[in-house]
Amino acid sequence: MKQKAGTWFGEKTHYKNYVFDSKKEEAFFRGFIENSGYKFDVHKSFKLHPIIEMCNGVLKLRSSSYAPDFVLYDDKGNISHVIDVKNSFTSFAIDSAAALRFKLFALKYKIPVEVVVPRVKSFRVKIMGTTKKFEPIVKYDFNYNVNDLVGEAYGGNATR
Secondary structure, three states: OOOOOOOOOOOOEEEOOEEEOOHHHHHHHHHHHOOOOOEEEEOOOEEEEOOEEEHHHOEEEOOEEEOOOEEEEOOOOOEEEEEEEOOOOOOOOOOHHHHHHHHHHHHHHOOOOEEEEEOOOOEEEEEOOOOOOOOOEEEOOOOOOHHHHHHHHOOOOOOO
């Protein structure tokens, strides 16, 4: 079967009470999320927009939602990280539909999606679709916030 963009040989796996979209996603969960000390959700769904009624209600366009791989919460219960695990930062791994979902999520919830590419003991992280381009940053845990990430990408100055 030919693989299309965004489906890099995903094979569903089960671990504890979770279903993961791929072995890589499960490995990332085990290595970086499960024992991180953060409260988390796996594949929590967020509504991006409601049903859109057109033609005096005769025609309706479906609502859209987005379920990131992981959502991490700070000690006050606020979302601190929205994580989507990918195989790379290329258009093969992140198709245009995924990129649009990331943007719509950020627009509605004012939180960017952090795309991560796992390694064995670290992960590369990047916020996609930004007006200023920067290279992925290597991290070993989630003890940072998005402002730190952007500041690090721009040489320590997040206001650049």
